[in-house]
Amino acid sequence: MTKKVLSxxxxxxxxxxxxxxxxxxxxxxVLKGAGAEMTVLxxxxxxxxxxxxxxxxxxxxxxxxxxxxxRIHEDLAxxxxxxxxxxxxxxxxxxxxxxRDDLIPEVELVPKxxxxxxxxxxxxxxxx
Amino acid sequence: xxxxxxxxSREPAESASVVEHYELAGxxxxxxxxxxxxxxxxxxxxxxxxxxxxxxxxxxxxxVKLFADEFSLRERGIEAxxxxxxxxxPIDFVVERMLDGTKVIWH
Amino acid sequence: MTQTxxxxxxxxxxxxxxxxxxxxxxxxxxxxxxxxNVFAYEGAVYLPFAKQQPHANAVHGSDAAxxxxxxxxxxxxxxxxxxxxxxxxLDWVNCGLCVDERGAAECIxxxxxxxxxxxxxxxxxxxxxxxxxxx
Numbered sequence: 001m002t003k004k005v006l007s008x009x010x011x012x013x014x015x016x017x018x019x020x021x022x023x024x025x026x027x028x029x030v031l032k033g034a035g036a037e038m039t040v041l042x043x044x045x046x047x048x049x050x051x052x053x054x055x056x057x058x059x060x061x062x063x064x065x066x067x068x069x070x071r072i073h074e075d076l077a078x079x080x081x082x083x084x085x086x087x088x089x090x091x092x093x094x095x096x097x098x099x100r101d102d103l104i105p106e107v108e109l110v111p112k113x114x115x116x117x118x119x120x121x122x123x124x125x126x127x128x
Numbered sequence: 129x130x131x132x133x134x135x136x137s138r139e140p141a142e143s144a145s146v147v148e149h150y151e152l153a154g155x156x157x158x159x160x161x162x163x164x165x166x167x168x169x170x171x172x173x174x175x176x177x178x179x180x181x182x183x184x185x186x187x188x189x190x191x192v193k194l195f196a197d198e199f200s201l202r203e204r205g206i207e208a209x210x211x212x213x214x215x216x217x218p219i220d221f222v223v224e225r226m227l228d229g230t231k232v233i234w235h
Numbered sequence: 236m237t238q239t240x241x242x243x244x245x246x247x248x249x250x251x252x253x254x255x256x257x258x259x260x261x262x263x264x265x266x267x268x269x270x271x272n273v274f275a276y277e278g279a280v281y282l283p284f285a286k287q288q289p290h291a292n293a294v295h296g297s298d299a300a301x302x303x304x305x306x307x308x309x310x311x312x313x314x315x316x317x318x319x320x321x322x323x324x325l326d327w328v329n330c331g332l333c334v335d336e337r338g339a340a341e342c343i344x345x346x347x348x349x350x351x352x353x354x355x356x357x358x359x360x361x362x363x364x365x366x367x368x369x370x
Binding site for chain 2: 365
Protein backbone atom coordinates (compact mmCIF):
# COMPACT_ATOMS: atom_id res chain seq x y z
CA MET A 1 0.00 0.00 0.00
CA THR A 2 1.26 3.45 -0.87
CA LYS A 3 2.50 5.34 2.11
CA LYS A 4 1.19 8.79 3.01
CA VAL A 5 3.38 11.50 1.55
CA LEU A 6 3.86 15.09 2.68
CA SER A 7 5.29 17.15 -0.15
CA UNK A 8 6.74 20.41 1.18
CA UNK A 9 7.18 23.01 -1.54
CA UNK A 10 9.44 25.85 -0.41
CA UNK A 11 11.06 27.03 -3.60
CA UNK A 12 8.72 29.04 -5.79
CA UNK A 13 8.94 30.39 -9.33
CA UNK A 14 11.89 28.27 -10.34
CA UNK A 15 11.71 27.69 -14.11
CA UNK A 16 7.91 28.03 -14.02
CA UNK A 17 7.81 30.16 -17.18
CA UNK A 18 9.83 27.65 -19.21
CA UNK A 19 7.90 24.69 -17.85
CA UNK A 20 4.52 26.50 -17.87
CA UNK A 21 3.82 25.07 -14.45
CA UNK A 22 5.60 24.26 -11.22
CA UNK A 23 7.18 20.86 -11.78
CA UNK A 24 6.68 19.78 -8.18
CA UNK A 25 2.97 20.66 -8.23
CA UNK A 26 2.74 18.92 -11.60
CA UNK A 27 4.49 15.89 -10.13
CA UNK A 28 1.92 15.82 -7.31
CA UNK A 29 -0.89 15.75 -9.89
CA VAL A 30 0.65 12.79 -11.69
CA LEU A 31 1.43 10.88 -8.51
CA LYS A 32 -2.13 11.43 -7.25
CA GLY A 33 -3.40 10.06 -10.54
CA ALA A 34 -1.17 7.03 -10.05
CA GLY A 35 -2.65 6.36 -6.62
CA ALA A 36 -0.44 8.24 -4.19
CA GLU A 37 -1.91 9.53 -0.98
CA MET A 38 -0.48 13.03 -0.69
CA THR A 39 -0.71 16.36 1.02
CA VAL A 40 1.09 19.44 -0.30
CA LEU A 41 2.42 22.06 2.10
CA UNK A 42 3.50 25.42 0.70
CA UNK A 43 6.03 27.36 2.70
CA UNK A 44 8.61 30.04 2.14
CA UNK A 45 8.13 31.98 -1.07
CA UNK A 46 6.11 29.10 -2.56
CA UNK A 47 3.08 30.36 -0.58
CA UNK A 48 2.83 32.95 -3.34
CA UNK A 49 1.63 30.12 -5.61
CA UNK A 50 -1.75 30.33 -3.89
CA UNK A 51 -2.23 33.99 -4.86
CA UNK A 52 -5.26 34.58 -7.09
CA UNK A 53 -3.84 37.52 -9.01
CA UNK A 54 -0.81 35.87 -10.65
CA UNK A 55 -0.56 36.92 -14.30
CA UNK A 56 2.57 35.90 -16.20
CA UNK A 57 0.96 36.38 -19.61
CA UNK A 58 2.59 38.29 -22.46
CA UNK A 59 6.04 36.73 -22.52
CA UNK A 60 7.52 36.91 -26.01
CA UNK A 61 10.96 36.42 -27.59
CA UNK A 62 11.01 38.06 -31.00
CA UNK A 63 7.99 36.66 -32.81
CA UNK A 64 7.70 33.69 -30.52
CA UNK A 65 4.92 34.37 -28.00
CA UNK A 66 4.09 32.19 -25.04
CA UNK A 67 0.54 31.00 -25.69
CA UNK A 68 -0.04 29.01 -22.51
CA UNK A 69 1.56 30.80 -19.56
CA UNK A 70 1.59 29.03 -16.20
CA ARG A 71 -1.58 29.20 -14.07
CA ILE A 72 -0.14 27.77 -10.89
CA HIS A 73 -2.96 28.84 -8.60
CA GLU A 74 -5.37 26.98 -10.89
CA ASP A 75 -3.10 23.93 -10.82
CA LEU A 76 -3.25 24.04 -7.02
CA ALA A 77 -7.03 24.39 -7.06
CA UNK A 78 -7.41 21.42 -9.41
CA UNK A 79 -5.02 19.40 -7.23
CA UNK A 80 -7.26 20.13 -4.26
CA UNK A 81 -10.30 19.06 -6.27
CA UNK A 82 -8.59 15.71 -6.88
CA UNK A 83 -8.48 15.20 -3.14
CA UNK A 84 -4.97 16.40 -2.31
CA UNK A 85 -4.99 18.70 0.71
CA UNK A 86 -3.14 21.91 -0.16
CA UNK A 87 -1.83 23.66 2.93
CA UNK A 88 0.17 26.87 3.35
CA UNK A 89 2.07 28.15 6.37
CA UNK A 90 0.10 31.08 7.74
CA UNK A 91 3.12 33.06 8.96
CA UNK A 92 4.82 32.76 5.58
CA UNK A 93 1.69 34.07 3.89
CA UNK A 94 1.78 37.13 6.15
CA UNK A 95 5.54 37.52 5.63
CA UNK A 96 4.86 38.10 1.95
CA UNK A 97 2.15 40.68 2.65
CA UNK A 98 -0.67 38.36 1.67
CA UNK A 99 -4.04 38.04 3.33
CA ARG A 100 -6.48 35.13 3.30
CA ASP A 101 -8.66 36.88 0.68
CA ASP A 102 -5.70 37.10 -1.68
CA LEU A 103 -5.47 33.34 -1.84
CA ILE A 104 -7.48 30.68 -3.62
CA PRO A 105 -10.18 29.26 -1.38
CA GLU A 106 -8.88 25.71 -1.80
CA VAL A 107 -5.74 26.34 0.22
CA GLU A 108 -5.90 25.75 3.97
CA LEU A 109 -3.68 27.88 6.19
CA VAL A 110 -1.83 26.16 9.00
CA PRO A 111 0.28 27.77 11.71
CA LYS A 112 4.03 27.25 11.58
CA UNK A 113 3.80 25.40 14.88
CA UNK A 114 1.81 22.69 13.11
CA UNK A 115 4.64 21.84 10.71
CA UNK A 116 6.56 19.48 13.05
CA UNK A 117 3.29 17.70 13.83
CA UNK A 118 2.55 17.28 10.13
CA UNK A 119 6.01 15.89 9.54
CA UNK A 120 5.40 13.38 12.34
CA UNK A 121 2.07 12.30 10.82
CA UNK A 122 3.35 11.32 7.38
CA UNK A 123 5.27 8.21 6.41
CA UNK A 124 7.30 10.02 3.77
CA UNK A 125 8.32 13.67 3.74
CA UNK A 126 9.73 15.10 0.52
CA UNK A 127 11.08 18.62 0.85
CA UNK A 128 11.36 20.39 -2.54
CA UNK B 129 8.20 8.39 18.46
CA UNK B 130 9.86 8.74 15.07
CA UNK B 131 13.51 8.67 14.13
CA UNK B 132 14.63 11.50 11.87
CA UNK B 133 17.75 12.29 9.91
CA UNK B 134 17.51 15.82 8.61
CA UNK B 135 20.17 16.47 6.02
CA UNK B 136 21.26 20.10 5.71
CA SER B 137 23.26 20.80 2.59
CA ARG B 138 23.49 24.59 2.86
CA GLU B 139 24.88 27.07 5.33
CA PRO B 140 22.94 29.93 6.91
CA ALA B 141 24.31 32.65 4.60
CA GLU B 142 22.84 30.83 1.61
CA SER B 143 19.26 30.91 2.82
CA ALA B 144 17.25 31.99 5.84
CA SER B 145 15.51 28.64 5.68
CA VAL B 146 18.70 26.92 6.87
CA VAL B 147 18.38 28.27 10.43
CA GLU B 148 14.67 27.48 10.27
CA HIS B 149 15.65 23.93 9.43
CA TYR B 150 17.90 23.72 12.48
CA GLU B 151 14.96 25.06 14.53
CA LEU B 152 12.66 22.47 13.02
CA ALA B 153 15.11 19.78 14.11
CA GLY B 154 14.87 21.18 17.63
CA UNK B 155 11.08 21.24 17.49
CA UNK B 156 10.91 17.63 16.33
CA UNK B 157 13.25 16.65 19.18
CA UNK B 158 11.10 18.59 21.64
CA UNK B 159 8.14 16.47 20.48
CA UNK B 160 9.98 13.43 21.77
CA UNK B 161 11.48 12.20 18.51
CA UNK B 162 15.01 10.90 18.01
CA UNK B 163 16.48 13.55 15.73
CA UNK B 164 19.84 13.74 14.02
CA UNK B 165 21.04 16.55 11.80
CA UNK B 166 23.58 15.56 9.15
CA UNK B 167 25.51 18.41 7.58
CA UNK B 168 26.86 17.89 4.08
CA UNK B 169 28.39 20.07 1.33
CA UNK B 170 28.47 23.73 2.44
CA UNK B 171 26.24 22.71 5.32
CA UNK B 172 29.43 21.77 7.23
CA UNK B 173 30.87 25.31 7.13
CA UNK B 174 29.37 26.39 10.46
CA UNK B 175 31.23 23.65 12.38
CA UNK B 176 34.69 25.11 11.83
CA UNK B 177 35.86 26.42 15.20
CA UNK B 178 35.35 30.18 15.20
CA UNK B 179 32.48 30.08 12.72
CA UNK B 180 29.09 31.24 13.93
CA UNK B 181 27.56 28.02 15.19
CA UNK B 182 25.08 29.46 17.67
CA UNK B 183 22.02 28.31 15.77
CA UNK B 184 23.41 24.77 15.62
CA UNK B 185 24.25 24.87 19.31
CA UNK B 186 20.63 25.80 20.06
CA UNK B 187 19.47 22.71 18.17
CA UNK B 188 21.88 20.40 20.00
CA UNK B 189 20.82 21.94 23.32
CA UNK B 190 17.32 20.68 22.50
CA UNK B 191 18.58 17.14 22.04
CA VAL B 192 19.39 17.09 18.32
CA LYS B 193 22.40 14.91 17.53
CA LEU B 194 24.77 16.63 15.12
CA PHE B 195 26.85 14.91 12.45
CA ALA B 196 28.91 16.16 9.54
CA ASP B 197 30.00 14.46 6.35
CA GLU B 198 33.69 13.59 6.67
CA PHE B 199 34.39 14.19 3.01
CA SER B 200 32.68 17.62 2.99
CA LEU B 201 34.74 18.62 6.04
CA ARG B 202 37.98 17.50 4.47
CA GLU B 203 37.09 19.10 1.14
CA ARG B 204 36.77 22.44 2.94
CA GLY B 205 39.81 22.02 5.19
CA ILE B 206 37.77 21.89 8.39
CA GLU B 207 39.56 19.98 11.12
CA ALA B 208 38.71 18.90 14.63
CA UNK B 209 37.71 20.13 17.07
CA UNK B 210 34.32 20.87 15.54
CA UNK B 211 31.89 23.48 16.77
CA UNK B 212 28.57 22.53 18.36
CA UNK B 213 29.87 19.03 19.08
CA UNK B 214 29.52 17.87 15.49
CA UNK B 215 30.67 14.30 14.92
CA UNK B 216 32.20 13.44 11.55
CA UNK B 217 30.69 10.47 9.75
CA PRO B 218 31.14 8.97 6.29
CA ILE B 219 28.28 9.31 3.80
CA ASP B 220 27.43 5.67 4.53
CA PHE B 221 25.82 7.01 7.71
CA VAL B 222 22.92 8.34 5.63
CA VAL B 223 22.40 5.02 3.89
CA GLU B 224 22.50 3.18 7.23
CA ARG B 225 19.79 5.48 8.57
CA MET B 226 17.70 4.99 5.45
CA LEU B 227 17.95 1.24 5.98
CA ASP B 228 16.97 1.29 9.65
CA GLY B 229 13.64 2.98 9.01
CA THR B 230 14.65 6.53 9.89
CA LYS B 231 12.70 9.26 8.11
CA VAL B 232 15.38 10.99 6.06
CA ILE B 233 14.70 14.47 4.72
CA TRP B 234 17.03 16.51 2.52
CA HIS B 235 17.06 20.28 2.83
CA MET C 236 16.77 -10.32 1.88
CA THR C 237 18.28 -7.60 -0.29
CA GLN C 238 16.86 -4.21 0.48
CA THR C 239 16.17 -1.48 -2.05
CA UNK C 240 16.62 2.24 -1.69
CA UNK C 241 15.22 4.90 -4.02
CA UNK C 242 16.63 8.33 -4.80
CA UNK C 243 15.03 11.13 -6.80
CA UNK C 244 17.47 13.59 -8.36
CA UNK C 245 16.76 16.85 -10.16
CA UNK C 246 20.02 18.62 -10.93
CA UNK C 247 21.83 18.64 -14.26
CA UNK C 248 25.55 17.86 -14.25
CA UNK C 249 28.25 20.38 -13.42
CA UNK C 250 25.97 22.90 -11.71
CA UNK C 251 26.23 22.17 -8.01
CA UNK C 252 27.43 19.77 -5.33
CA UNK C 253 24.21 17.80 -5.05
CA UNK C 254 25.07 15.63 -8.05
CA UNK C 255 28.27 14.29 -6.53
CA UNK C 256 26.68 13.79 -3.12
CA UNK C 257 23.78 11.91 -4.70
CA UNK C 258 26.10 9.58 -6.58
CA UNK C 259 28.15 9.08 -3.41
CA UNK C 260 24.94 7.94 -1.71
CA UNK C 261 24.18 5.54 -4.56
CA UNK C 262 27.73 4.20 -4.30
CA UNK C 263 27.39 3.76 -0.53
CA UNK C 264 24.07 1.96 -0.95
CA UNK C 265 25.59 -0.47 -3.47
CA UNK C 266 28.61 -1.07 -1.22
CA UNK C 267 26.20 -1.89 1.58
CA UNK C 268 24.50 -4.51 -0.59
CA UNK C 269 21.36 -2.64 -1.63
CA UNK C 270 19.53 -2.55 -4.90
CA UNK C 271 19.15 1.09 -5.89
CA ASN C 272 16.51 2.89 -7.91
CA VAL C 273 17.15 6.36 -9.24
CA PHE C 274 14.40 8.48 -10.72
CA ALA C 275 15.99 11.33 -12.65
CA TYR C 276 13.64 14.28 -12.85
CA GLU C 277 14.14 17.55 -14.75
CA GLY C 278 17.80 18.42 -15.36
CA ALA C 279 19.03 15.18 -13.83
CA VAL C 280 18.04 13.40 -17.07
CA TYR C 281 21.27 14.85 -18.43
CA LEU C 282 23.39 12.99 -15.90
CA PRO C 283 23.54 9.82 -18.06
CA PHE C 284 23.60 11.74 -21.38
CA ALA C 285 25.64 9.66 -23.82
CA LYS C 286 27.29 12.59 -25.59
CA GLN C 287 29.21 13.97 -22.63
CA GLN C 288 32.89 14.24 -23.47
CA PRO C 289 35.99 14.90 -21.40
CA HIS C 290 38.26 17.77 -22.33
CA ALA C 291 41.75 19.10 -21.76
CA ASN C 292 42.44 21.85 -19.29
CA ALA C 293 44.92 24.49 -20.37
CA VAL C 294 44.75 26.24 -17.02
CA HIS C 295 45.87 23.01 -15.37
CA GLY C 296 48.37 22.42 -18.16
CA SER C 297 46.84 19.05 -18.85
CA ASP C 298 45.65 17.37 -22.02
CA ALA C 299 42.41 15.41 -22.03
CA ALA C 300 44.06 12.21 -20.90
CA UNK C 301 45.99 13.90 -18.12
CA UNK C 302 43.01 15.90 -16.92
CA UNK C 303 40.82 12.80 -16.92
CA UNK C 304 37.85 15.07 -16.50
CA UNK C 305 34.84 13.21 -15.09
CA UNK C 306 31.68 12.77 -17.08
CA UNK C 307 28.77 11.75 -14.82
CA UNK C 308 27.62 9.24 -17.43
CA UNK C 309 30.82 7.28 -16.71
CA UNK C 310 30.27 7.46 -12.97
CA UNK C 311 26.76 6.11 -13.49
CA UNK C 312 28.03 3.34 -15.78
CA UNK C 313 30.63 2.43 -13.17
CA UNK C 314 28.00 2.33 -10.43
CA UNK C 315 25.84 0.11 -12.63
CA UNK C 316 28.77 -2.23 -13.16
CA UNK C 317 29.58 -2.23 -9.45
CA UNK C 318 26.00 -3.19 -8.66
CA UNK C 319 26.02 -5.97 -11.25
CA UNK C 320 29.31 -7.37 -9.98
CA UNK C 321 27.67 -7.83 -6.58
CA UNK C 322 24.48 -9.37 -7.99
CA UNK C 323 22.58 -6.13 -7.36
CA UNK C 324 20.73 -3.73 -9.61
CA LEU C 325 20.96 0.00 -10.20
CA ASP C 326 17.70 0.82 -11.98
CA TRP C 327 18.02 4.33 -13.40
CA VAL C 328 14.86 5.83 -14.90
CA ASN C 329 14.85 9.15 -16.73
CA CYS C 330 11.54 11.03 -16.63
CA GLY C 331 10.33 10.87 -20.22
CA LEU C 332 8.77 14.31 -20.55
CA CYS C 333 11.85 15.88 -18.97
CA VAL C 334 13.94 14.01 -21.56
CA ASP C 335 11.75 15.23 -24.42
CA GLU C 336 11.77 18.90 -23.50
CA ARG C 337 15.54 18.86 -23.04
CA GLY C 338 16.38 16.72 -26.05
CA ALA C 339 18.27 14.36 -23.77
CA ALA C 340 17.14 11.07 -25.31
CA GLU C 341 20.62 9.75 -26.04
CA CYS C 342 21.65 8.18 -22.80
CA ILE C 343 23.90 5.32 -21.76
CA UNK C 344 22.41 1.84 -22.35
CA UNK C 345 21.65 1.00 -18.72
CA UNK C 346 19.21 3.88 -18.38
CA UNK C 347 15.54 3.56 -19.28
CA UNK C 348 12.77 6.04 -19.94
CA UNK C 349 9.86 6.26 -17.57
CA UNK C 350 7.39 8.50 -15.80
CA UNK C 351 6.45 9.65 -12.30
CA UNK C 352 4.35 6.49 -12.05
CA UNK C 353 7.64 4.56 -12.08
CA UNK C 354 8.87 6.68 -9.21
CA UNK C 355 5.75 5.80 -7.23
CA UNK C 356 6.35 2.09 -7.92
CA UNK C 357 9.93 2.56 -6.73
CA UNK C 358 8.73 4.23 -3.53
CA UNK C 359 6.26 1.46 -2.79
CA UNK C 360 8.87 -1.23 -3.35
CA UNK C 361 11.70 0.41 -1.38
CA UNK C 362 12.76 0.37 2.23
CA UNK C 363 13.21 4.11 2.02
CA UNK C 364 13.26 7.01 -0.44
CA UNK C 365 15.29 10.21 -0.47
CA UNK C 366 14.28 13.15 -2.64
CA UNK C 367 17.22 15.46 -3.38
CA UNK C 368 15.57 18.55 -4.85
CA UNK C 369 17.15 21.26 -6.92
CA UNK C 370 17.21 24.83 -5.63
